[in-house]
Amino acid sequence: MQPLKNPIQQRADCKPGQIPQDVLQSSEPILLKGFAHEWPIVQAGIESPQKAADYLRSLYNGQLVFTAYGEPSIKGRVFYNDDMSGFNCQAVKASLHQILDRIFKHADDPTPPTIYVASTEVNSWLPGFANQNSAGLDEWQPLTNIWIGNRSRIAAHYDFPNNLACCAVGKRRYTLFPPEQVANLYVGPMELSPGGRDISLVDFANPDFAKFPKFEQALQAAQVADLDAGDALYLPGMWWHHVEALTPFNVLITHWWRDSPAFMGRPENALELAILSLRNLPPAQRKAWKALFDHYIFEHQPGDQDHIPDDRKGMLSQPLTPMEARKLRAELLNKLKV
Template identity: 50%
Template sequence: MQGLALWQQQALAVETIDATDSAALLPELQNLLQNRTTPLILKGLCLNWPLVQAGLVSDAAAADYLLQFEQGEPVSVCQLAPETQGRVFYNADFSSFNYQAGKMPLPLLLKQLQQSAALQAAGKPASIWYMGSTEIERWFSGLAAHNSLAHLLLQPLTSVWLGNQARIPAHFDFPQNLACNAVGHRTFTLLPPEQIENLYPGPMEFAPGGQDISLVDFLNPDLDQFPRFAKAQQAASIAALEPGDVLFIPSMWWHHVQGHDALNILVSHWWRDSPAYLGRPTNALLHSMLSLRSLPKAQRQAWQALFNYYIFEHDNAPEPDMPAAAKGMLQKPLDELNARQLRADLQNKLKR
């Protein structure tokens, strides 16, 4: 775990199971992950992928293999100056970000990574390059045929991530994630959702990648500025991934991601456990910020009781004694017809 802060090196390791016998494990993958609420490393699960095997030969072999599937459409790229230490973040006054963003043909990006590696080998400062989530079928058509676990999951969004020593600040995602470390070494620092109060999230509406991030630099945490982060450190766990390893990240878990090598390639699979017609929970949070957060405390507490009854503790709430057809939005779970009616009602009310 070279390049990690001391506190990360001392954190507990994520639970790991040996998955090198993928033929035996893959049929049981859905059952293994169903209802799981903590991270899990599946050691060697994708070791037999052609992309992984190419990367074990050399970075050049991995690049050549990937280029077979390149569709000619430029990819979105971030370039970070050497002094950023690869940390994707804001500029000094939070008016912009600390990287240059743009589009670049994949062959040129791979050449830039090669040049950065040569500079680093010579002990000279070099740019950090990062290609974030890039949808696999659109940009790498055919790659998923032998380098994906999507066929085992529930309609996942499968993406490719590529770069050198980039550091992605801690953030969370609503979907579940099965992250397959194909080339290079990556370290994930993971924290459970309840640690949000110790992570100092930044702006919600303006963030790298569109998802609010922790303002704490995990490599150099300033405990004078962020004193509660000391509690987060105690709750953190580490997943140090080698080529072929797969990490399950449960929904809403915070994760900081650090690439260690001259070329790192990750294939991620995002999926949700609820039907898409139920919408994105983030929308409910944003509307609550608009309509509830500025209420007097006593009123907020009253609404908290309603949310607990109807939402967070509804599993234990007594069922109302009424015909099923009369329950409407009180149905558990909400069916598609009632969900669409509720959505239409909300849209009309939000226009007022």
């Protein structure tokens, strides 16, 4: 893929528990150099990849781990099979000891099989890890996951929560796109996707610009973050990111949190409901509904409903209360019954 021109913001003044608010409230990604350098897992990996693996083994509680295995022919790209009826990796459950043994068995292979442990909650499989390797985000109560494997390429996708992704062992490369680039990324099916997230169908290692011509426009807006062991990436929710693990053994720790109340639900649900009820309306009606969505949702400003008495605003209350949210959810469930 052609070199990208847009530099990513970098900070060298952030440490666990000492992340300035302007970083955590940024609407763009920021690379935090050396953020987790003092973590035990990082220090073990600097000594040797095997030492890092031994550190993980020492905390492992024995529960089987979901793992993706792919043949050498996929060259690390976790993706669909040829007809997009399934995936090019086999999902199995195995002991972490077996997984690590297999990774190191193929560490020197020029084309190893792909071995990829994705999004595994650390407190469930590695008790004590999060306390020993803390990002200091306790006030946000993040979901902390570990990702383990050899060289891999994960298709561009987005996540709703904010993320602090810490490269603990090895090297990672993130290719990042702002949310408005979605139309230029050629996103695949919503019902079936690797990892359960909509993904770009473009092969970043060998993009087919004849098939995906608008991808060149996406590249004009892209940023690249290269993470060494101990670096972290603050990634705002909804940014598209393609992730490459670049070394024979890699460990990533992610911290996901949302900055809105959980009772508000998942925005994806609203998108799916809009596909059901709005997308196939005639153009004039879609335009009319767009005006309503702009008024009530996307262009909403405090004070827009001041002409309504407070005790009569209902779902238009700002902010929406947990009780109003429960009431609205119940009404929606009832209306969706067919």
